[in-house]
Amino acid sequence: MAESAEHQFLSQCITSTLAQLSRSNLYTYVEAERRKFDFACELKRDWSRPLVGQTLWRHVAGVDKDLRTMLLDPNAEICAYVARDTIKARRLLSEAIKEFRSIGKFIAPHRLKVFWVPQDFDADNEAQRDFVSALLYDSVSRDILMNVVFGNLTSDDVRFFVRTTGWPGLHLAILHMLSTSPDPYLTTKDIATKLGASPGAIRVRLLRLTGCGFLAQYGSGAAPTQPTLKGRVFLDFCGEIWRQFPNLNAEIHQILRLLDLRFAPSALRIAGEGMHLAGRFYTDIPEMVTARLLTTILIAEDRWGIDFQAIEHVTWQAEEAVEDWGAAQEIVDRLREESRGYSE
Numbered sequence: 001m002a003e004s005a006e007h008q009f010l011s012q013c014i015t016s017t018l019a020q021l022s023r024s025n026l027y028t029y030v031e032a033e034r035r036k037f038d039f040a041c042e043l044k045r046d047w048s049r050p051l052v053g054q055t056l057w058r059h060v061a062g063v064d065k066d067l068r069t070m071l072l073d074p075n076a077e078i079c080a081y082v083a084r085d086t087i088k089a090r091r092l093l094s095e096a097i098k099e100f101r102s103i104g105k106f107i108a109p110h111r112l113k114v115f116w117v118p119q120d121f122d123a124d125n126e127a128q129r130d131f132v133s134a135l136l137y138d139s140v141s142r143d144i145l146m147n148v149v150f151g152n153l154t155s156d157d158v159r160f161f162v163r164t165t166g167w168p169g170l171h172l173a174i175l176h177m178l179s180t181s182p183d184p185y186l187t188t189k190d191i192a193t194k195l196g197a198s199p200g201a202i203r204v205r206l207l208r209l210t211g212c213g214f215l216a217q218y219g220s221g222a223a224p225t226q227p228t229l230k231g232r233v234f235l236d237f238c239g240e241i242w243r244q245f246p247n248l249n250a251e252i253h254q255i256l257r258l259l260d261l262r263f264a265p266s267a268l269r270i271a272g273e274g275m276h277l278a279g280r281f282y283t284d285i286p287e288m289v290t291a292r293l294l295t296t297i298l299i300a301e302d303r304w305g306i307d308f309q310a311i312e313h314v315t316w317q318a319e320e321a322v323e324d325w326g327a328a329q330e331i332v333d334r335l336r337e338e339s340r341g342y343s344e
Contacts, residue, residue, distance in 0.1 A: 005123035024251035053080035151230035169299035267291035
């Protein structure tokens with residue numbers, strides 16, 4: 001059966017949006033074979049995330065089949081569903097998800113992303129095509145990139161990061177060192193020696209970086225502290241806005257907008273003069289947060305010789321984390337199965 005113009009347009013819209021946003025240089029977009037899906041691609045960040053998707057427009061009865069086709073695919077890390085926004089479609093999708101879970105199939109929160117499109121959308125209308133394109137551009141960049149590929153990087157994380165006072169740039173230098181060092185067992189003393197700071201100053205900033213979600217310690221207190229996916233994305237984001245400064249491309253401006261930030265060159269002088277100060281003026285106003293972040297990058301580069309033009313991450317823990325998650329998921333599935341037995 002021939003696909004409608006709306007069906008074709010919406011399927012293409014998702015992949016073209018992801019391809020366009022990859023010009024931020026924070027991830028790589030690779031085309032993939034569609035196979036049984038309406039669209040498919042691969043998003044490469046710390047590790048590859050295959051994305052598959054289905055589009056629902058005329059044939060609402062196909063919701064259950066679409067859902068199973070995507071979620072039962074063993075290679076699909078992200079399942080995107082673009083659907084016509086009707087009461088019937090929402091009801092059928094809700095019922096299909098409940099039935100899927102009732103047979104013991106767990107759906108990870110990051111895995112299924114549903115994008116609703118106004119039911120009266122007409123693909124032959126240019127103004128409506130532009131509106132829906134913008135709608136999906138914003139939804140996809142927020143729900144797939146920020147919440148999944150970028151490790152759920154938020155505006156609160158960035159603001160918490162720039163609230164640091166005292167020794168400007170030190171927290172960014174610590175994050176860079178931990179992310180690029182071939183030694184995964186750097187101690188506080190090691191970091192202090194390399195950066196010429198006191199262990200106390202390092203400890204305080206390690207706590208702040210952990211509070212941002214940029215660092216994590218896996219295991220006991222003796223385990224190494226390592227940057228998270230979010231922390232590495234943030235470092236690359238710093239590197240990219242520094243490389244593009246002062247002419248930021250549209251994709252970086254979109255990521256700034258999603259982080260509730262705005263770029264204003266005139267704010268740089270004020271931020272530079274107030275790096276030793278704290279307060280809502282410096283950390284709540286979008287233009288000042290961006291300027292404070294750029295000033296932090298400048299100081300870290302000047303004082304510690306950090307090359308933000310080429311950040312070479314050492315991500316030895318990525319594969320290990322995937323294995324740990326797989327083992328943990330097996331335990332979760334077993335516990336869910338046992339709890340159902342007791343409830344019955």
